[in-house]
Amino acid sequence: MHLLHTPVRSPKRLVAVVAMTLLATACGGEPTGTDASPSGSTPAPTGTTAAEPTATPTEAVTVTVVTHDSFNISEEVIDAFEAESGITLELLASGDAGSMVNQAILTAGNPQGDVLFGVDNTFLSRALDAELFLPYESPELGAVDPELVLDDEHRVTPIDVGDVCLNYDREVLADDEVPTSLEELVPFADQLVVENPATSSPGLAFLLATVETFGEDGYLDFWQQLADGGVTVADGWEDAYYGQFSGGAGEGDNPLVVSYASSPPAEVYFADPRPDEAPTGVIEASCFRQIEFAGILQGTEYEAEAQQVIDWMLSPSFQEDIPLNMFVFPARTGVTLPDVFVEHATLPSDPIELDFRQIGEHREEWVEAWTSTVLR
Amino acid sequence: MDLDGAALTVTAGRRSSATLLLAALPITFIGVLFLYPVATIVWTGLAPDGRLDLSPVLRVVSDPAILRVVWFTVWQATVSTVLTLLLGLPAAYVVARLDFPGRKLLRAAVTVPFVLPTVVVASAFLSLLGPRSPLNDLAVRIAGEGAPQLSLHHTVWAILLAHVFFNYAVVVRTVGGLWAHLDPRTEEAAQVLGAGRVRTFLEVTLPALRPAISAAAAIVFLFTFTSFGVVLILGGPRLATIEVEIHRFTAQLLDLPTASALALVQLLFVVGALVVYGRLQRRGPSRQRLRSAADVARPPRGARQRAFLAANLIVMLVLLALPLAVLVERSLATGSGYGLDLYRTLGESRRASILAVSPWEAVRNSVVFGTVATVVAVTVGGAAAWVVTRSRGVAARLLDGVLMLPLGISAVTVGFGFLISLDRPPLDLRASPLLVPLAQAVVATPFVVRILVPVLGAVDERLREAAAVMGARPRQVWREIDLPIVGRALLVAAGFAFAISVGEFGATVFIARANLPTLPIAIFRLLGQPGAVNFGQAMAMSTILMVLTATVITAIERVRVGTVGEF
Numbered sequence: 001m002h003l004l005h006t007p008v009r010s011p012k013r014l015v016a017v018v019a020m021t022l023l024a025t026a027c028g029g030e031p032t033g034t035d036a037s038p039s040g041s042t043p044a045p046t047g048t049t050a051a052e053p054t055a056t057p058t059e060a061v062t063v064t065v066v067t068h069d070s071f072n073i074s075e076e077v078i079d080a081f082e083a084e085s086g087i088t089l090e091l092l093a094s095g096d097a098g099s100m101v102n103q104a105i106l107t108a109g110n111p112q113g114d115v116l117f118g119v120d121n122t123f124l125s126r127a128l129d130a131e132l133f134l135p136y137e138s139p140e141l142g143a144v145d146p147e148l149v150l151d152d153e154h155r156v157t158p159i160d161v162g163d164v165c166l167n168y169d170r171e172v173l174a175d176d177e178v179p180t181s182l183e184e185l186v187p188f189a190d191q192l193v194v195e196n197p198a199t200s201s202p203g204l205a206f207l208l209a210t211v212e213t214f215g216e217d218g219y220l221d222f223w224q225q226l227a228d229g230g231v232t233v234a235d236g237w238e239d240a241y242y243g244q245f246s247g248g249a250g251e252g253d254n255p256l257v258v259s260y261a262s263s264p265p266a267e268v269y270f271a272d273p274r275p276d277e278a279p280t281g282v283i284e285a286s287c288f289r290q291i292e293f294a295g296i297l298q299g300t301e302y303e304a305e306a307q308q309v310i311d312w313m314l315s316p317s318f319q320e321d322i323p324l325n326m327f328v329f330p331a332r333t334g335v336t337l338p339d340v341f342v343e344h345a346t347l348p349s350d351p352i353e354l355d356f357r358q359i360g361e362h363r364e365e366w367v368e369a370w371t372s373t374v375l376r
Numbered sequence: 377m378d379l380d381g382a383a384l385t386v387t388a389g390r391r392s393s394a395t396l397l398l399a400a401l402p403i404t405f406i407g408v409l410f411l412y413p414v415a416t417i418v419w420t421g422l423a424p425d426g427r428l429d430l431s432p433v434l435r436v437v438s439d440p441a442i443l444r445v446v447w448f449t450v451w452q453a454t455v456s457t458v459l460t461l462l463l464g465l466p467a468a469y470v471v472a473r474l475d476f477p478g479r480k481l482l483r484a485a486v487t488v489p490f491v492l493p494t495v496v497v498a499s500a501f502l503s504l505l506g507p508r509s510p511l512n513d514l515a516v517r518i519a520g521e522g523a524p525q526l527s528l529h530h531t532v533w534a535i536l537l538a539h540v541f542f543n544y545a546v547v548v549r550t551v552g553g554l555w556a557h558l559d560p561r562t563e564e565a566a567q568v569l570g571a572g573r574v575r576t577f578l579e580v581t582l583p584a585l586r587p588a589i590s591a592a593a594a595i596v597f598l599f600t601f602t603s604f605g606v607v608l609i610l611g612g613p614r615l616a617t618i619e620v621e622i623h624r625f626t627a628q629l630l631d632l633p634t635a636s637a638l639a640l641v642q643l644l645f646v647v648g649a650l651v652v653y654g655r656l657q658r659r660g661p662s663r664q665r666l667r668s669a670a671d672v673a674r675p676p677r678g679a680r681q682r683a684f685l686a687a688n689l690i691v692m693l694v695l696l697a698l699p700l701a702v703l704v705e706r707s708l709a710t711g712s713g714y715g716l717d718l719y720r721t722l723g724e725s726r727r728a729s730i731l732a733v734s735p736w737e738a739v740r741n742s743v744v745f746g747t748v749a750t751v752v753a754v755t756v757g758g759a760a761a762w763v764v765t766r767s768r769g770v771a772a773r774l775l776d777g778v779l780m781l782p783l784g785i786s787a788v789t790v791g792f793g794f795l796i797s798l799d800r801p802p803l804d805l806r807a808s809p810l811l812v813p814l815a816q817a818v819v820a821t822p823f824v825v826r827i828l829v830p831v832l833g834a835v836d837e838r839l840r841e842a843a844a845v846m847g848a849r850p851r852q853v854w855r856e857i858d859l860p861i862v863g864r865a866l867l868v869a870a871g872f873a874f875a876i877s878v879g880e881f882g883a884t885v886f887i888a889r890a891n892l893p894t895l896p897i898a899i900f901r902l903l904g905q906p907g908a909v910n911f912g913q914a915m916a917m918s919t920i921l922m923v924l925t926a927t928v929i930t931a932i933e934r935v936r937v938g939t940v941g942e943f
Contacts, residue, residue, distance in 0.1 A: 069885065070904050095885060099627035107795050111807055126630075166641070177559070196613040198624055235608045238903050243502045243529075249908040251503055263906045270907025272710075272717065291394060313939075327905060364629065375614055376441075 030270040063305050064090040064113030066104065066297070068097045071117060072325040073318065081312050087305050097201050098123060104297065105130040114300040115309050117159065120290045121150060122204050125360025128155060133295035136307050140314035144331045148291050150356055156293035159313050162328030163261040163287040163351050164205035166192075167280045169247030172255035181285045182213050182222070185256075189229025192256040193244040196375075197367050199235045201290075206258045207370055208287035208359060209352045219366075220373050227374045261287055262327040265344040269324065278344045289351040292328065399772075402760035402779060402821070405752075408803070409818050410782055413793030414639075419486055420796065423635025432633035433640060442621070446641060449617040452532065453601040456539035460596050461589070463540060463691055464547025470688045471548060472555035474681065475673040477504055482692070483552070484929040487871070489696055490545045491879030491925045493896040494605025496918045497538060498698040499612055499903075505534050530612030538606045541695060543596045543626040550595070553868050554588040554830050556673070556859065587830035596782035597649055602642070604882060618642045622786040639789050646784030650777045666839035700922065711908070718912040735920050738898040742878050742924070745894060749816035749877035754870050756817065757824025765832040779825050782818045787882035790815070794887070809892060815883040827872065831865040832858070851916035871932040875925050875940070895921045 026301055050289050061313055071093065078089055085193045094100045104116055108130055119127045127133070133155040141149065141157065148158035166185070179185045185192065195203030210219045232254055234240035244252035248267040264278035294313055296306040312318055319330035323341050337345075422428055436442050471483045489497065503509065506530040515523040528534045558581070566576045582589075619746045625635035646749055708783045722735045755776045757779075764776045782790070794815075798805040805811045835858055844851045881896040893901065895917060902914035 069901065091891060093885075094887075095627060102627060102630040103792065103795055106792060107799065110799055112795070198628060199608070199613070233613045235613050239498070239502075239609045241906060242499060242903065247905055249911040251499075259906065266906040266910075267908070270905065270909040272721070272909050 005181075060086060060088055061302050061305050062088040062090050063115060063302055063309050064092055065115045065117055065309065066092050066094055066100065066111070066113035067116075068100045068118040069093040069095060070326065074321050074325060077317055077321045081309075082319065084303075085308055085312070087308060089309070100113060101127050104132055108132055109299050111297040111299045114302050114306045115294060116297055116298055117294040117313070118292050119156065119295070120201070120292050121356040122201070122208065122290065122359055122363070124150065124156065124293065127295070129360065132298055133298070134298055134303060134306075136296055136310060138307070138310050138314055140311050140332075143333060144314065145333050148331050150291065150293075156295040157292050157310050157314065158331040159294050160292045160322050160326065160328040160331055161347070162290055162292075162326075163348060164202045164209070164258065164290055165261045165287040165348075166206075166283040167245070167247065167257050167259040167263050168283065169245065169250075170253035170277075170279055170281050175281060178256075178281070178283055180283070182210060185286075186222070186225045186229060188256055189226045189231045191254050192226070193232045193234055193240045193252070194226075194256045194258045195237055195240050195278060196233055196235045197370055200240075201236055202237055202258050202260065204363070204367070205288045205290055206286075208354050209286060211362075211366055212288075212352050212354045216362075220369055223370060223373050231374070232242045243283060260327065261347060262323075262341075264346050265340045266327050268344050269340045282346050284346060284348045287348045287351045289353050290328075291331070380884065381881070395767055398759045399763045399775065400843065402756045402763070402775065405756045406779055406782075406818070408798075409814055410785075410790065411778070412764070413797040414785060414789055415790055415793075416797035417632070417793035418639055421632035421634075421639075424633070429633075432637040436637040436641060437636060442638070445616050445618060445621055446645075448615065449619075450645065452535060452539075452607075452617070453597050453603075456536055456543070456600040457593055457597045457923055459536060460540050460543045460547055461593060463695070464544050464592070465551060465589070466684070467544070467548045467688050467692065468552035468555055470685055472552040473560075473673055474685055475675045476685065479673075480930065481551070481926075484926050486548050486692065486696060487545045487875055488700065488922045488925050489541050489930050490543070490917060491875045492921065493879065493899055494609065494883045496703065496899055496914065497541065497699065498606060498609035498712060498798075498904075500702045501534060501538055501541075502529060504699060504704055505529055505610075507536070529610065530614070532611065532615060534610040535603070535606055535615065536620070537695075538610055539596075539600045539603065541699060542606070543599060544692075544696065545672060546595050546599070547592045547870060549872065550592040550827055550830075551585060551588045553827060554585060557831070558584055567847075587657060587833065590653055591826040591830060594649065594653040595779065595783060595823065598646060598780065601645065601649070602784055602786060604787070618645075619786050623788045624789050624790055625677045626786075627698055635789070637681050639786060642784065642786060643781075647777070648782055649784070653780075654773060660930075703915050703918050703922070707912060707919045709912065716919075718909070718916040722913055722916055735895075735898070735917055738893055738895045738917070739920065739924060741892050742894040745813045745816065746874050746877040748810075748813035749820055750870050750873040752813065752817035753820035753824050753873040753877075754866065757821040757869065758828060760821070761825045761828035761832055776825070780822050783822050790818070791883055791887065800872060806887075811887045812884055812894075813877065816857065816877035816880045817873075819880055819883065820876040823872045823876060825867040826860065827869040832862055835861055867932050871929045874928055878921070878925060878928075895924070 024052055067307075071091070082088060090113070094103050094112070097118050097120055101119050104111065104127065111132075116127075116132070125328065135153050135155050136157070137154040138157055141154075144158060145161075148161055150156075150158070150188070166179075170358040172191075179188055194206055197204040207219075210222055213219070214222050232244055237259070239265075240257055242250055242252075244250070244254050245257035245259075246253050246255050247257070248263070249270075250257070261282050264280050264282060268274055268278050269279055294310055296303060296310065300306050314332060316332065316335060319332040319335045322328060322330045323345075324338050329337075329341075329345075329347050422430065422432065467486070471486075472478060504511065505526060508760045509526055512523075512525050515525065528537070562584070563576050563580050566580045567573075571579065601617075603617055604619045604623065607615060608615050608622055618641060622635050622638045622642065625631045625638060633657050676685050707718055708716070708719045719735075760775060760779055764772050766772075794811070795806065798811075799801075805814070839857050840853050843857055844850075848856065878894070879896060880894075881900070884894055884897060885900065899917045899921070902917065
């Protein structure tokens with residue numbers, strides 16, 4: 001083996017420089033530029049001299065909204081709010097709803113953001129017990145259905161409402177064949193997919209629906225019957241709906257699944273070409289109400305701006321934008337719904353509801369009992 | 377990265393201080409971005425009021441349900457590793473030693489599965505292994521009604537197959553990288569001396585490959601040991617790994633004492649695996665003559681070699697190409713036939729909402745984050761690999777082991793650790809977009825180290841000494857001896873680091889900004905809503921991710937030819 005002189009440049013340093021430049025553009029190019037200063041949400045408890053504790057009025061304030069990863073809203077609605085208020089919005093998605101609440105509890109007092117969106121009634125008591133929120137009674141609340149306001153102290157504000165319901169594949173089950181109550185579901189067990197309530201939000205909601213329907217003494221018998229009948233359990237909604245369910249875009253072979261009241265309109269809206277009738281239907285008697293709330297996080301430096309964000313979330317423009325982006329219903333009454341919702345969506349008038357404090361007290365116990373009954 | 381400073385033949389003092397300086401980089405990196413956050417969250421769990429309370433650990437290790445989970449975790453990781461090695465080693469030989477048309481493309485293509493998000497792969501496996509599998513239709517068409525039907529969904533077989541699918545590339549590339557440089561004359565000599573093919577392989581080739589094989593085995597074991605998405609989706613809720621339980625106790629139940637106890641159990645096994653691996657490593661790497669890859673590869677000769685090549689191609693076709701083909705097929709399906717409709721609609725989102733990112737935006741985010749992560753991982757990992765191969769003390773071995781830990785520790789432990797440890801200036805990284813590539817680099821660095829160490833360690837020291845005796849300065853020695861050999865491994869490492877960063881999901885989902893989604897995040901969002909268009913667009917986005925990965929890796933391998941290919 002001999003050595004030849006190979007002209008070797010030194011590409012590594014160049015690569016590093018290029019990458020750093022790219023990075024600088026990537027960070028600096030964003031309008032928010034949070035890397036430059038400790039974000040507005042940090043209260044800077046150790047008296048660092050350089051950090052300015054409060055923003056001067058002329059300075060643009062950035063309000064960080066912590067959300068779950070299915071939060072969605074139109075860009076034009078955000079742009080309009082930013083232009084009008086002078087506030088810059090930063091959106092921080094931190095996992096699913098349960099994981100988001102737990103992260104907020106873990107960082108209580110030194111939060112990642114100023115406003116939290118997306119805690120629902122199944123997790124509400126945990127968030128309230130941890131004293132995550134500052135109370136704020138929005139003037140817009142007058143336009144909201146009063147039944148949705150669960151916290152008298154207004155530490156959280158209802159923003160949207162949707163139901164977790166059994167969906168069925170209309171190609172397999174005719175509308176008059178499907179069970180009309182949870183009791184009638186037992187013979188269909190081997191055609192049913194449910195999500196694991198320990199890992200999935202709709203799964204938890206459906207478990208709560210059975211607790212409310214059959215009582216604390218009876219729900220486990222019901223689940224035992226479903227388990228004996230061969231119910232399929234998936235860990236998450238994606239696997240249950242796309243992997244195990246036969247209706248709509250699903251690729252499985254079970255015609256019944258736990259999903260949302262808004263899934264049929266989504267099947268119509270996200271089809272090409274759009275059909276006249278939804279390929280799936282909803283069993284109204286199975287629907288469990290989920291209300292999503294927003295709250296101002298304790299420890300924010302921008303309480304006044306955070307209040308403006310809450311008002312904005314209840315404003316007609318935001319509320320009208322909710323259905324087609326998050327596929328739930330607006331909390332505000334009198335909001336014009338999109339056609340696809342009017343034609344294909346149902347918001348049952350008498351859904352199954354369970355007091356959020358009771359849920360908070362027993363959630364873990366019910367989930368644990370469910371796990372022993374159905375999975376072990 | 378400036379390895380030039382790590383002089384070889386200068387005085388011992390300068391040498392060790394240079395090594396120390398180089399060591400500081402990976403130590404700081406892994407200390408701040410991994411050890412500190414993990415220690416903080418575990419401490420929070422086990423000492424909620426400042427006093428250490430080990431009772432959760434006792435509770436966890438005496439709970440039969442959790443012990444079953446631990447047993448299953450170890451079992452499936454071991455079987456997955458053995459299966460991956462059995463299938464991957466022949467393929468490593470094929471891409472390293474046989475020269476055939478399409479070889480470079482193949483080498484890039486086998487890496488594609490490795491970067492795909494689990495949720496996408498799982499959906500491809502679902503349709504292949506589930507009740508409505510096209511394979512079942514085929515069986516019925518061939519054998520008529522009553523033909524054997526495949527239904528592996530929610531079984532351990534689905535998990536094992538998916539693990540082989542994901543990790544095949546780790547074996548092929550880690551082992552293939554060294555195999556391509558082994559001097560075939562050693563094997564030829566053994567055969568001339570009367571050893572048969574099998575004996576030559578067992579006694580000459582295998583020992584020479586041992587560092588790379590044990591490295592690949594260690595990575596695959598750690599990866600499958602902490603498997604999350606595959607187990608969750610394909611295994612169903614009855615099969616859980618320790619990782620799944622940690623996620624449940626942390627993210628869903630916020631039961632930090634139990635989660636921390638589980639994290640310690642996980643750590644125990646990971647350290648155990650690393651100790652075994654360290655033992656295997658220390659018997660090697662033997663110093664050996666390495667050759668340029670171009671000198672080593674030969675076209676297949678004889679019927680036996682051609683059959684061997686064909687057999688491997690069939691394995692790849694069935695195991696790797698079929699699930700990928702399913703993804704592509706679905707991205708092209710339009711209800712009434714095939715076309716590019718889904719790709720077109722990706723560009724023109726129905727409404728300009730914040731979640732509806734155009735694919736090009738997601739590609740740009742992925743490439744920028746991936747590039748930064750790659751530079752960081754190659755720099756940090758390169759420095760670490762140099763230190764580990766040059767100083768053989770306990771400290772270096774410890775560093776080597778610690779750098780492997782990120783592969784074996786739960787992403788949710790690290791993610792939640794970030795939240796409570798990197799939350800104050802000067803280390804308030806929670807709000808920084810830099811956090812995404814840094815977290816990705818933490819995951820990618822172990823790969824860089826594992827790919828570089830065997831090759832760096834195998835460079836014959838006598839070559840360096842000879843060059844030095846002939847008057848070459850240390851910088852020249854590095855350039856003339858190490859770089860040509862290591863250069864290829866560096867590029868392989870960079871390609872892998874990029875692929876890992878681009879495909880990373882577990883950590884990214886916790887820290888990504890809503891307005892800067894990477895491709896896997898964008899795919900995940902599309903799959904979060906019902907509807908055929910969402911599903912199809914997710915498949916189209918996955919196909920784009922596949923093509924992007926294959927293109928970048930092929931491009932990186934091409935660079936090799938220009939700068940360090942021939943000597």
